[in-house]
Amino acid sequence: MTFFIQKATIDDTEDVALMVGELLAEIMSAINVQAFHFDRGETTVRLRDFLEQGKYFVFVARDGNGKAVGFIALYESHALYAEGAFGTIAELYVRPEYRSHQLGLQLVSQAKSLGASRNWTRLEVTTPPLPQFDKTLSFYEREGFSISGGRKLKISL
Template sequence: MQKTIIFRAIKDQSNAISILVGELLQEIMDRIGIDAFHFDLEETKARLAEFIEQEKNFVFVAEDNENGELIGFVTVYEGFALYAEGAFGTMAELYVRPPYRSQGIGKMLIQSVKDFADERGWKRLEVTTPPLPQFDATLSFYEREGFEISGGRKLKVVI
């Protein structure tokens, strides 16, 4: 029996997924030493439920089949661009709880997104890594999964 199962999340799982989002953001901030994100569990839970319900985000979760605990997730959203030749997907978040890492769960989550992308007719997937060099291992992971550096840097302006 497979220990981990991957499936598309429903909005009723927003609380459990939002807890994982908080863990992801805290891990990033701890590693870079900057409070880069504002996280409020209730706000995130409500936002995620809306995103799932309105298909603004498609969320896949990894569940430990032995205890039913959610142990990882990936979010992806659809975008449109001329350079991408139409519709494409962007993975916004990917997280696996530390005790479950290096067991192929991240790979399984990415494969679920690749399969979903194929169903939707997307020609490409994009992802932005957390800050380097603190997350060089994350970059290496994505490269092992077939992602290539496409240049540039992610920039933002808060409005």
């Protein structure tokens, strides 16, 4: 299977928003908890705003027919512990029928290239510490990520 990956533009926001909904539905189904609120229209507008302001970096994968089949989204942060600027993978999703074709690897490779071009010291990603996500953890470990400890916590504001 042949894929092409390119930096997302405003024209890609609806396709990416749809896949965000698929990703969140898949996570909630795996954990059997309504952990996220998703509104496709709001997500499309939010993504458009993030892209226009340069706050978010998104790469979209398309198949040979131009159908969006996956994406990776990142943002830049700064921290003393990270020794400067670094990137965080906020979302990575490949539609189920396109998995096992090295597409996740290609998307992560794009993220690594972006990070190198921006002089990031590291690239981080969080996976839930649940057995349902062991395959996800294994994928990232195969791609060179290592567990750095801790758990991701949140509080709504």
